[in-house]
Amino acid sequence: MSSEEIPITACVDGMARAREEIAKVIVGQDEAIDLAIIALLCEGHVLIEGVPGLGKTLIVRSLADALMLRFSRIQFTPDLMPSDLVGATMISQGEGSDIGLRFEPGPIFANLVLADEINRASPKTQSALLQAMQEREVTIRGRSYPLPRPFLVLATQNPLEMEGTYPLPEAQIDRFLFKIIVGQPGQDEMVRILERSSGASEARAQSVMREADLVALQRAAREVVAAPFILETAARIALGTQPERPDSPARVRRYARYGAGPRGAQALMLAAKARALLDRRFNATLADLDAILLPALRHRVALNFEAQGEGIGPEDLIADSAAAARAALDFDPAITARE
Amino acid sequence: MLDGMRRSIGRSRSRLNALIATHRALAWAAPASLAAGLLAALLRALGFSLGAYALLACLTAAAAAAGALRSRKAFLDEAGAARWLDESLGECGLISAALDGLERGGEGRFDPAIAEAAEALLPRAARLRGPMGPLLRRAAIAAAALALGAYMVFLSAPLESSTAARRERGARAGTGAGQERRTAAKAVLEEGGPAAADFASSLFPDDRRMATLVERALREGRLDDLRELLKAAGLELDSKIARSIDELERKKLTKEKERLGEAAAELSMAAGDEASRGEAEGGRGAGGRGEAGPGAQGGLFAEGSGGAGDSRPGSEADAEQAEGGAAARGGKGYGAGSGSEGEWGRVETAASHERLELGAEEKGSFFELVLPGGSAAAPVSKLAPASRRAAEAAMTRESLPLEYEDFVRSYFLALSKGEKR
Numbered sequence: 166m167s168s169e170e171i172p173i174t175a176c177v178d179g180m181a182r183a184r185e186e187i188a189k190v191i192v193g194q195d196e197a198i199d200l201a202i203i204a205l206l207c208e209g210h211v212l213i214e215g216v217p218g219l220g221k222t223l224i225v226r227s228l229a230d231a232l233m234l235r236f237s238r239i240q241f242t243p244d245l246m247p248s249d250l251v252g253a254t255m256i257s258q259g260e261g262s263d264i265g266l267r268f269e270p271g272p273i274f275a276n277l278v279l280a281d282e283i284n285r286a287s288p289k290t291q292s293a294l295l296q297a298m299q300e301r302e303v304t305i306r307g308r309s310y311p312l313p314r315p316f317l318v319l320a321t322q323n324p325l326e327m328e329g330t331y332p333l334p335e336a337q338i339d340r341f342l343f344k345i346i347v348g349q350p351g352q353d354e355m356v357r358i359l360e361r362s363s364g365a366s367e368a369r370a371q372s373v374m375r376e377a378d379l380v381a382l383q384r385a386a387r388e389v390v391a392a393p394f395i396l397e398t399a400a401r402i403a404l405g406t407q408p409e410r411p412d413s414p415a416r417v418r419r420y421a422r423y424g425a426g427p428r429g430a431q432a433l434m435l436a437a438k439a440r441a442l443l444d445r446r447f448n449a450t451l452a453d454l455d456a457i458l459l460p461a462l463r464h465r466v467a468l469n470f471e472a473q474g475e476g477i478g479p480e481d482l483i484a485d486s487a488a489a490a491r492a493a494l495d496f497d498p499a500i501t502a503r504e
Numbered sequence: 505m506l507d508g509m510r511r512s513i514g515r516s517r518s519r520l521n522a523l524i525a526t527h528r529a530l531a532w533a534a535p536a537s538l539a540a541g542l543l544a545a546l547l548r549a550l551g552f553s554l555g556a557y558a559l560l561a562c563l564t565a566a567a568a569a570a571g572a573l574r575s576r577k578a579f580l581d582e583a584g585a586a587r588w589l590d591e592s593l594g595e596c597g598l599i600s601a602a603l604d605g606l607e608r609g610g611e612g613r614f615d616p617a618i619a620e621a622a623e624a625l626l627p628r629a630a631r632l633r634g635p636m637g638p639l640l641r642r643a644a645i646a647a648a649a650l651a652l653g654a655y656m657v658f659l660s661a662p663l664e665s666s667t668a669a670r671r672e673r674g675a676r677a678g679t680g681a682g683q684e685r686r687t688a689a690k691a692v693l694e695e696g697g698p699a700a701a702d703f704a705s706s707l708f709p710d711d712r713r714m715a716t717l718v719e720r721a722l723r724e725g726r727l728d729d730l731r732e733l734l735k736a737a738g739l740e741l742d743s744k745i746a747r748s749i750d751e752l753e754r755k756k757l758t759k760e761k762e763r764l765g766e767a768a769a770e771l772s773m774a775a776g777d778e779a780s781r782g783e784a785e786g787g788r789g790a791g792g793r794g795e796a797g798p799g800a801q802g803g804l805f806a807e808g809s810g811g812a813g814d815s816r817p818g819s820e821a822d823a824e825q826a827e828g829g830a831a832a833r834g835g836k837g838y839g840a841g842s843g844s845e846g847e848w849g850r851v852e853t854a855a856s857h858e859r860l861e862l863g864a865e866e867k868g869s870f871f872e873l874v875l876p877g878g879s880a881a882a883p884v885s886k887l888a889p890a891s892r893r894a895a896e897a898a899m900t901r902e903s904l905p906l907e908y909e910d911f912v913r914s915y916f917l918a919l920s921k922g923e924k925r
Contacts, residue, residue, distance in 0.1 A: 388613040392600035394587050447614035448601030496588060497578045499527030499642075500520050500634050 176382045177445055179374040183231035186370040190227040191220055192361065193354040197345050199443075200460050201228055201319065205379065206386045206439040209342025209432065210298050210318040212283075212333075212464060216325055219347045225279045225319050230370040232379055234276035235313065241286035243329065247293035251303040252310075268305060273297055276315055276376075283320040284330040294318070295337045315379055335423075335467060342432050343457075344464035382442065389438035391449040396434065398490050399454055403430035405486030406466045414485035420472035421482055425465035432461045451491070458487055509602060509619070510582070512626045517585035523634045524579060525572045530642040532571025534649040537564045541653020545660035556657040564650060589629045598622050599629065707767050708737070734768045747894040884919065892916045 180202065187198055197213065201224060204211045213221050222238060229236035239250060252271035258264050272278065273294065280294060297303050298318050302311045320341070322333075338344075350358060361368055391399075405413050406424030417424065425433075437453035444453075459480055466479040495501065540563035544556035580588065586600045593599075602622030605615035704719035714737060721730040741761040748754045895912050898904045904912065 385613070390601040390605050390612060390614055390618055392587070392597045392604050393583055394600060395597060446596065447618050448597055450596040452596065494587075496580075496584075496591075497524045497527070497575075499524045499578075499638055500580075500588060501638070 173381065173385045173442075174445070176374075176378040176385070177443065179378045180382060180443060182373040183228075183370075186231040186373055187224070187227045190361075190368045190370050191224055192357045193350045194220060194224060194347060196460075197221075197347050198224060198228070200343050200345050200457070201225070201317075203436050203439045203443065203457065204342045205232075205315060205317050206382050206442070207342055207432075207435045208315065208317075208383055209435070210320070210340065212338065212341040212344045213319055213321045213347055214324055214344065215321070215347030216349075217323060219349070221319070221321050221347060222279055222281070225277050227370040229277045230372060232276075232374050233372040233376060234315065234379075236277045236279070237272040237275035238279040238281060239272050240281045241283050241290070243285060243287060243331075245286045245290050247290050250290060250293055251297060252305065254306055266306075268308070268310060270310065271303075273303065274310075274312060276313055276317065278316075278318045280318055280320040282323055284322050284332055286331065288331050288334070291331065291333060291337065294320075295333075295340055299340055315376070315383065338464050339426070339428055341464060342436065343460040345460050346463075386435070386439040386442050389441050389447055389449055391434060391438060394494060395437070395449050395451065395454065398451060398494060399430050399433045399437070401490035401493060402454070402458065402483070402487050403427075403433060403462070405489050406462060406482060412489075414482070414489050416477065416485050417482045420468055420475075420477045422467040422469045424482075424486075425462050429462055429465040433457065436461050451494075455487070458483060509599075509606065509623065509626065512629055513582055513585050513589065513599070513603065516589055516629060516632060517580055517582060520585060520588060520634050521579045523639060525575045527639055527642050528575035528578070529568040529572040530639075530646040532574070533564050533568040534642075534646040536567030537646065537649040537653040539653075540564055540567075541656040544653075545656040548657065548660040556660070557654065560650075560653050560657055564653070589625075589632065592632050593625055593628055599625060707764065711737075730771070731768075734764065737764055746898065747890055749893045749897045888916070888919050892919075 184198065184202065188195075191198060201211055205228070215221060225238075226236055228234070239245075248271065250271050251273050252269050254266045255269050256264060257267035283291060283294070286294075297312060301314075301316055302309045304310070403425040404410060406417055406421060406429075407413055407426075408418050408421040408424060410418075413421075413424075433454060434449070436457040437449040440453045440456055441447070441449040462483050463479045466482055468477065468479060468482075472478075472482075537560065540560045543563070544559045547559075548556045583600060583603065586603045587597070589599050590597045598618065599622045602615075602619045605612050605618050608615070610616060610619065700722035701715075701719050704715040704722065707718060708714040714733065717733055718730060721727075721733060738761060741757055741764065745754055745757045745761070748757060895904070895916060899909055899912070
């Protein structure tokens with residue numbers, strides 16, 4: 166059965182069940198889980214920023230379990246080589262006396278890849294990962310090896326220990342669909358985490374969704390309808406983060422070094438569509454845009470020193486841009502009930 | 505399905521655009537009404553004969569039409585109307601998405617499902633009429649502005665009619681009163697007796713003492729004394745006019761003086777003093793400015809005050825200026841400066857920082873009248889402020905010769921410094 170023939174509502178139901186399975190394992194971190202699922206539907210990649218021990222690995226493993234996907238985890242270190250990541254060609258001897266070269270795939274050949282502490286690897290290794298993320302294939306000795314579909318990289322960064330790290334180049338950060346900030350759990354969540362983690366049995370997500378359903382959802386997400394005004398708003402928001410534009414909000418012009426480009430607007434729109442689909446709607450809305458605004462754009466807006474000095478974050482500038490874009494949608498006061 | 509949806513959205517669009525146009529028309533009409541009302545009232549008050557209410561109505565209507573035309577820029581297109589329906593129905597852009605899908609030919613995977621869902625909303629959408637609150641508020645403001653504009657026009661009407669009526673009444677009254685006085689003057693000189701009392705009372709209705717003196721002079725046929733009395737009254741009025749800082753009061757006093765002058769002239773005419781008549785008229789004509797024309801001595805009331813420089817009490821320098829000013833104007837003047845001499849005799853004044861004193865060396869009829877005790881004294885602190893105000897007002901009106909202004913100013917400044925000391 167092709168993905169076109171699978172009833173999309175059944176796929177959405179399947180994803181909802183997978184979400185429930187993940188929630189059985191992970192306490193809290195709802196936003197991170199939802200955004201990871203949306204990124205999966207958008208075939209995007211996620212950069213997760215948070216201190217160690219917040220369940221980042223568990224989120225990815227549970228997602229893989231629930232969706233019946235192959236999972237791999239790569240701990241990035243300064244001495245990690247690109248071949249450690251993508252694989253290498255090795256000399257092998259067959260059954261006869263023939264000696265040949267055999268490609269040994271690296272850990273990147275998985276559906277869900279957790280690139281832990283990506284900023285600890287050298288730029289060369291980072292570049293290899295980011296190239297694979299973008300092209301969804303690996304080329305070794307002139308031969309291309311396609312990566313499995315679906316393919317999602319969840320890279321983590323530790324914001325505390327920056328010494329000895331190689332911060333990701335701004336151009337490469339742009340390749341991540343979302344940047345998710347994982348926060349510390351609250352007291353109630355902490356109690357529930359203790360209950361679950363200190364027991365005799367370890368909770369594990371059950372596989373409830375087939376790979377084909379996921380691929381069908383990925384296709385369906387792109388077919389969700391976005392009305393022209395939604396597209397215009399997404400474009401306005403992205404452009405409104407660019408400091409060189411005269412119609413950008415004042416704070417953007419003052420504090421931003423550069424803003425989101427076309428890739429940011431694409432991420433915004435696609436993620437909004439995926440969110441609408443997961444919400445069992447076939448049309449994206451402004452609420453969808455609002456929900457994914459910060460994770461989709463916060464890593465695409467760079468601030469200048471003045472902003473850093475004054476405690477202005479990219480979130481502030483994105484909020485300004487969104488407010489300006491929403492204001493452009495306002496109706497004439499004559500037909501606005503609230504005057 | 506497409507037609508039904510398009511029709512429904514189109515109807516909503518028409519209603520909303522009508523609301524926008526009306527709202528904008530009212531928004532433009534309100535200030536235009538006020539401005540038109542003000543303009544019409546102003547033109548009417550200035551005497552332009554035009555249909556003030558028609559002007560108000562035309563300008564308001566023109567502004568409303570301009571506003572409505574201007575509102576075309578804010579008109580909603582089909583997508584805008586669909587978005588408004590979505591927002592009003594709280595349906596998360598379903599109608600917009602359906603319209604978009606249908607415009608694309610409905611070939612999308614989810615287009616039919618969206619169109620079906622949107623179609624179910626159409627009955628609810630058809631019931632939406634657009635918010636009336638903003639429109640009503642705007643209409644109330646516009647109506648109030650129009651009413652205010654009309655009221656301004658209305659107010660300008662009685663002003664115009666009352667001015668004209670007053671002018672007419674004044675003209676009638678002036679002619680009538682003049683005739684009456686002329687007849688009365690003739691009767692007084694011919695008959696004397698009770699007519700003299702009536703004439704004197706009509707000249708000085710508020711001053712019994714003056715009325716008595718005039719009556720007595722008339723009865724006894726002392727025309728010289730009568731002339732002196734009228735001259736003194738005229739001088740007093742001049743003094744009051746010079747001191748007055750209230751424009752209305754000044755006008756009233758000036759009219760009173762004119763009336764006195766007219767009465768004196770009529771009396772002169774009645775007495776057969778034809779030679780002095782023209783001269784008296786000359787003096788009367790310039791009475792408002794307190795200047796006498798040349799040869800104004802012959803009439804009963806042809807005195808001339810000699811200009812503003814004559815009346816100020818002060819130093820020797822004042823006196824010189826006063827005399828100079830009087831001479832320049834050809835009038836006699838009654839200069840109060842030290843050493844100046846009028847026909848009433850020599851007057852001595854002495855001013856210090858504390859007191860101003862006025863006395864007469866020789867007693868005459870004039871000083872019996874104006875200074876019954878023979879002299880007068882008043883604290884400078886009481887006199888100076890009023891005089892200073894009068895001088896300032898005179899300078900403001902440019903009724904003081906330019907060459908005297910510095911002098912007058914420095915004089916009062918010196919007086920103020922003396923007071924402070």
